[in-house]
Amino acid sequence: MWCSLLFLLQLLGVTTTEEGHWEDCKYGHQGSESHDRKPFCSWTCLLFTLQWPAGFCQSLSKEIPCRIPENINTWTIHGLWPLHVLSCCNCWPMFHSDIQQLEAQLTERWPSLVKTKSSFYFWTDEWQKHGACAACVEGLNSPLRYFQICLKLRGQFEIHRLLEDAGVTPSCERPYKVEEVRRVLAPHLGDEHEIQCVTDNKDRQVWFQVKIPLSRNFTIGCDHNSDTKTDPGPEWAFSSGHPCPPQVPFYYFPINHEQPQQPCR
Numbered sequence: 001m002w003c004s005l006l007f008l009l010q011l012l013g014v015t016t017t018e019e020g021h022w023e024d025c026k027y028g029h030q031g032s033e034s035h036d037r038k039p040f041c042s043w044t045c046l047l048f049t050l051q052w053p054a055g056f057c058q059s060l061s062k063e064i065p066c067r068i069p070e071n072i073n074t075w076t077i078h079g080l081w082p083l084h085v086l087s088c089c090n091c092w093p094m095f096h097s098d099i100q101q102l103e104a105q106l107t108e109r110w111p112s113l114v115k116t117k118s119s120f121y122f123w124t125d126e127w128q129k130h131g132a133c134a135a136c137v138e139g140l141n142s143p144l145r146y147f148q149i150c151l152k153l154r155g156q157f158e159i160h161r162l163l164e165d166a167g168v169t170p171s172c173e174r175p176y177k178v179e180e181v182r183r184v185l186a187p188h189l190g191d192e193h194e195i196q197c198v199t200d201n202k203d204r205q206v207w208f209q210v211k212i213p214l215s216r217n218f219t220i221g222c223d224h225n226s227d228t229k230t231d232p233g234p235e236w237a238f239s240s241g242h243p244c245p246p247q248v249p250f251y252y253f254p255i256n257h258e259q260p261q262q263p264c265r
């Protein structure tokens with residue numbers, strides 16, 4: 001709304017006192033509705049988040065059916081989020097045509113696992129919630145570039161293979177220790193990566209997600225803890241997930257395409 005209005009005003013050479021809003025729309029917006037508004041593009045860290053489909057399905061309540069497409073047998077993308085951006089604008093719409101050339105890859109790497117939501121809906125949602133806020137950085141400044149970078153990052157982090165090579169394979173019976181898995185992943189994802197679990201209906205810890213902190217230049221690792229204290233941001237409350245507790249072994253369930261919510265019947 002503001003974007004188009006202000007754009008029109010600018011075209012007409014009308015000066016406006018709402019310069020800030022215009023800047024937001026053009027370069028990636030940072031929570032203008034809130035009094036916590038930070039200076040333009042002030043974020044320093046990104047979180048690249050990957051999900052394990054079998055675990056993700058455990059994070060959904062019974063009423064929300066999960067779907068794991070036949071061709072999905074590995075970790076998929078959840079999103080790439082600039083940290084501690086309070087709210088993003090939906091003044092940068094995204095259309096099918098913006099990402100057409102990536103659609104096949106996105107469908108394979110970034111599927112919606114919620115049966116009632118299309119993958120395109122998922123991508124659009126991630127772009128509007130997170131991507132548009134990240135668009136002030138070179139390489140991320142359009143939907144196409146944002147999704148290209150995400151696919152590239154996904155290619156860089158072959159978690160499934162790293163784990164498999166270390167003997168950490170999906171299992172209904174064998175729980176894993178946090179430390180054991182972190183030791184495998186840290187050389188590749190950095191020491192600050194976070195292994196996230198959900199609690200299933202049998203009160204077990206189930207692995208569903210990995211968060212990988214990145215700097216603005218996409219190098220692994222980012223000192224986001226100093227930010228966290230002053231501003232926890234919505235990202236941490238995004239899902240019902242939590243860091244897998246170090247003392248409790250967790251499950252890395254196998255993918256079951258027929259019964260995604262009950263992988264271990």
Ligand SMILES: *[C@@H]1O[C@H](CO)[C@@H](O)[C@H](O)[C@H]1NC(C)=O
Pocket residue numbers: 215216217218219
């Ligand atoms: C990327 O950013 C980090 C943190 O700002 C910096 O320490 C590092 O030198 C940068 N790396 C490159 C290749 O620019």
